[in-house]
Amino acid sequence: MKAILCEQWGGPETLRLAEVPLPQPGPGQVRIRIAAAGVNFPDVLIIQKKYQVQPQLPFVPGAEVAGTVEAVGDGVRDIQAGAAVAALCGTGGFAEACVVDAAQCVLLPPDLPMDLAAGLVLAWGTAWHALRDRAALCEGETLLVLGAAGGVGLAAVQIGKAIGARVIAAAGTPEKVDLCRRQGADEGFDYEREDLRETVRRLTDGTGPAVVFDAVGGRFSEPALRSIAWRGRHLVVGFAAGAVPAIALNLPLLKGASLIGVFWGEFAKREPRRHAEGLREILDWIAQGRIRPLVSRRYALADAPRALADLAARAATGKVIVVP
Ligand SMILES: NC(=O)c1ccc[n+]([C@@H]2O[C@H](COP(=O)([O-])OP(=O)(O)OC[C@H]3O[C@@H](n4cnc5c(N)ncnc54)[C@H](OP(=O)(O)O)[C@@H]3O)[C@@H](O)[C@H]2O)c1
Incomplete structure (x- = not known):
């Protein structure tokens, strides 16, 4: 599959589009076919080794995604293949697919657009x-x-x-x-x-x-x-x-x-129930028309470095997303 690779610490210009193996879900995990990935300021920091979490090189940046579950690991009960989900992945989101713990997935209402869902979790x-x-x-x-x-x-x-x-x-x-x-x-x-x-x-x-x-x-x-x-x-x-x-x-x-x-x-990790309550309330507010997340720009996967550069240059508004 195609993915954006961070092979050395540096700015968005050091990232490159690469062909990488399709990740396989382990026990308790699912693989998501990514429809859209949210772009967040922490993505700008993590590739420069300026974030509190420092993954091992090389890695695929991109912290949150929305898409369809296409493979399910052993022991996953609550989520089936075909489910529409949004998920925090931390890294791995700027790609065509990613693997996450099933516990990190939020089931989406059927009428919620994927590009809007991609920016919701974080x-x-x-x-x-x-x-x-x-x-x-x-x-x-x-x-x-x-x-x-x-x-x-x-x-x-x-x-x-x-x-x-x-x-x-x-x-x-x-x-x-x-x-x-x-x-x-x-x-x-x-x-x-x-x-x-x-x-x-x-x-x-x-x-x-x-x-x-x-x-x-x-x-x-x-x-x-x-x-x-x-x-x-x-x-x-x-x-x-x-x-x-x-x-x-x-x-x-x-x-x-x-x-x-x-x-x-840390809150989402330590207090998953309260975090899930928050996401439920956000989804309720969307359903009631009380909030309407703004997706201001969509970037192709190859342009994910451009999306990060725009964020760093204060040129983005609302949520911007990467669409593989
Ligand atoms: N505490 C947490 O758990 C948590 C979770 C997520 C994100 N964050 C942090 O929240 C902040 C916002 O994240 P975000 O994803 O919303 O980013 P974003 O969309 O890029 O928004 C950041 C805003 O900061 C302002 N800004 C002022 N000086 C800036 C500069 N030198 N470079 C870039 N932006 C500047 C910009 O607005 P103006 O141009 O209008 O000033 C920009 O709209 C980041 O610091 C991120 O690390 C914290």
């Missing part, structure tokens, strides 16, 4: 875990989302609205801010051109957001935490800007606020 799972599980965001609260037009960010915007929060979207271009508004954000601003603290103060009548969803880090984290409401919750989700900020601990003290770490991959 980005939407992360935003759900952060907002629902870690911050317990409530109806009527104000949510500030940094990097709101990205994969995880736009999921946070839509989940915030599904919960009934007032959502302020912060993104790096006027076009991205407009996109966030079209996707349901109540307010939006360009944090590259407008002062974050001033703007958030103005948009919240001086109160500040109850919850900050921070998947960007860098120079935006501190002003976001400084502008948070009394008893606010600042969700530490990621550092797409590159720098991991060092925050003075007097800041959460002064607001009676909480800094909350979000590590979705």
